[in-house]
Amino acid sequence: MKTPMTRNHDHRPRVRRRAFLRGLAGSTLALPLLESVGPRTARAGGLDALPRRYVVMVGGTEQNYTVPSSTGADYTMPTGLASLAAVQDRITLVSGLQVPTPSGPNAAIPPGGRGHTLHGDIMPPLLTGYRTPMYAQYQDPTSDQVVAASFDAPTPFGSLQFRAQPHNYKGSNGGTGGVISARADGTNLTPQTSPRLAWEQLTLGVAPDDPAEAAAQLRHIARQRSVLDLVLEHGNHTKARVSQADAIRLEQHFDELRDLETRLDQLGGGGITGTCEPIADPGPDPTQSNHPSTEHGGTTGYSNETLRSEIFVDLVHMALACDLTRVATFQSTIEQCFMSTGPLWGVNLEVHDVTHVDFPERAQVWADIMSWQASFFGRLVAKLADSFEDGVPLLDNTVVVYTNTGGQSGHGSYDMTMAVAGPPQVLVRGQHIRAAGAMPCHVLQTAMQAVGVFDDFGEVPGIVPQLLV
Template sequence: MALKLNRRTFLVGVGGGVAVSLPVLDCMLDDNGNRAEAQTGSAPSRYAVLFGGQALGGDNWAEDNYMVGGARTTETGHFIAPAETGAGYTMTTPLEPLAMLRDDFSIVTNMAIPFNASDASAGAVPAGGAYRDFHGGGKSPLLSGTRSTEASFSCNGPTSDQVIADMHDGDTTFRHLVMRAQVPFYLSGYDHSGRQYLSYRTGGRSGRIEAQTSPRNAYLSLFTGFVPDDGAAAARLDFELRARRSVLDLVSAKRDRVLARVGRADQIRLERHFDEIRALELRIASIPPIATGECQMLPDPGADPSVGSDNSGAGSGDITGGTGYSNEHDRARVMCDLIHMAFVCDLTRVATLQITAFQSHMSVLPVSTDFGYPAYADLHELGHNGDTNNRGQFHVSMMLQWHISHYAYLMQKLKDTPEGAGSVLDNSALVFTTEAGHGRQLNDGSSPNATHSVENMAMLLGGHAGGLVTGQHVRTSGAHPVQALITAMQAAGYTGDSLGEVTGNIPELMG
């Protein structure tokens, strides 16, 4: 008799200490690709927001001007917004990682958060607008659609991911997955002070949600069911994993029984699923754990990337190797793997990944060196001053490309994962946004070509959930960025038409 499984089936190990979730299989669906246990509806929709703590251009540099290696250059194609609108536009430097996915996302540009250029007082901030003090003034209107009235790194209303999480509350094992790849703040004498929060269930400090910064602990929570709180239990689990005793070994008998009773297509999906879980285990083992509460993991016996120290000096021109960087590249990659697997297993349908923090002082030296154009600056100062020989649009766009590469990586994994008659990407809405645009300075309300700007902003909307229109460049006439968020939210099943104080969507992208 053919095996029929419920959508939320787990393989539970001996003693019940380990549970491994399964992807969507044909034996969970009816002939139309719907969930078998429901016999109606469709595969679940997913929603994710990825964020980069940088602007789109450099201070006092026009969008086509920059300096590399001491040589000043004027060249188009590096600013994120393509010259052409609609389909068939020319890919810009930041969008290059998405070249093979151009039909799976759209870019929305020329958006702006309103502010009062003639009155900087808190009472003069318009609805959905920014208090005139960057960086803190732009956060709330960008993420929650609610005006800011002071320069605090907080949101005055729920963020889009939490609105979507409310829709699915109780339907999945985890309400949401909230992660951050950048670990320390990296600026000596300072800490994140609110810059590390991307998700707010309600407005204010009480509503903010702590992000998981340890890929290892996120993995253990998602795929083995618990992170032990006492040191002895943590040590035993750590020893088992590092001795390469996979969690898959602990459910091997049940795994083999399921494999023997499903069709060939499901066998292939399951084997691939198990291979990816094992690959994640091996990759995570190479990253040093971050302590969570009283849970302490034993250090890996091999060479581990370390948590970087604070940058020297002011973070521009005097950055040195080994400071201000904790291998955020690999951390972000593993976190994308975790989002992918959590979506595939229907452990959660909502995720956020803060690749870098607001006002990020992560060193760009390691990443820019990998690109072949080393810059001795941190991400924040790269937008302002760069270093002596490297300034302006090119290096800003290079780091933006690095951020977008993680977004592209997640999109490709979701696209490559079959679900029903399509892929997981077909049932997902994915947003990428940065902290700032490139226009008039928010603080003085007038200086042009500023990084501290909420004008000329852009967002990427990917996936095909809800008939989201992709493959387009939409240049708006100053739409609010939250209208792009609302578009993605509606694609993911949100029936409202507002977020915070902002109403409406990007009509060109509504299917």
């Protein structure tokens, strides 16, 4: 494939307005150390020369069939991760992970643990390492946001959040509602679910070849900038008329507007240049079709999550290659996924039903679902390995972590498997590591260290030392 090159970086210092705004709320809102200091030096040699990148990818199903039968190299890829066979030598599996649960009905949630084995409470401890009240949204930062704050990279997008499944289809899908990224201040970052819209945002700075069209695009961006200027000017007047509490909430909104403004500034002045290759227009977003749901009656939906996932993964790859961002998250399906299994696996159920309902093909369907979700991780790893930056594969400066939401054989959170790919000088490749008793947050902290972020993570800080070279 064509080798993408990074665009010229804008190294203008960015004013971190969020830090200022947090101050509005009073002395109790002291900044976490992470955001008040600059990025720390990567431990591993060779990583400092090029931008470091960090991606977290999540499925949305209780995992099963994801533990290899042997450890070390040359393991046989389990059926639930069969789609990763093509990148087996580029990744490492870590199994035996657990998110702990209370020891008994009236026992407290252990540190970094979850309250029970239902769906609603797995995501926060899984991705933050902190226990969280049942069905609550994230209250602590996810690893991607810790890394993004540490990087504080001069990229148009501080981080990206994408999710392929656009609708719940039914139910509330637990407390986190399909969010897998949260800032240190507790802001839950709703993911973008429209590939089309994501593409439009990411390719805003791609100048058309036709000079007239390019000039028209620049004028269009200038108009958008003017609109935002007026919106923010009005916002300041509005803020002056409301209570302090309302003003703080508005400022959070204006923060996001200013980020958009910054993006327009960065991309509108010439945008992506050089040989960085944008992906083609993906066209309109796939629409939802409804399919029977025999377990619950009625119907449930499918919105071609396969195509949506592929586009999103390609967009993540493009964004990393073009240095539009250095941190991204992607989720194929929402936890406790109610997507129809009909179109992909020929069974008129919801994905979630497969983890409960017994039927003859259940094991194969469950494994196929696992493998399908993992395939998007494999797709990104392969693309990163085949893309080069100054002659170095992008994967050698990128850490990609993949996890599903629980395991094994149901709704527990024990013997979970995560997959990691990253710089070979820091992370081992081609291995299956058994890390019995370790927690997912330990894998994440190890991954964070691999991109030079050495902060403690979660309530029970720790790493998986076998993952490191």
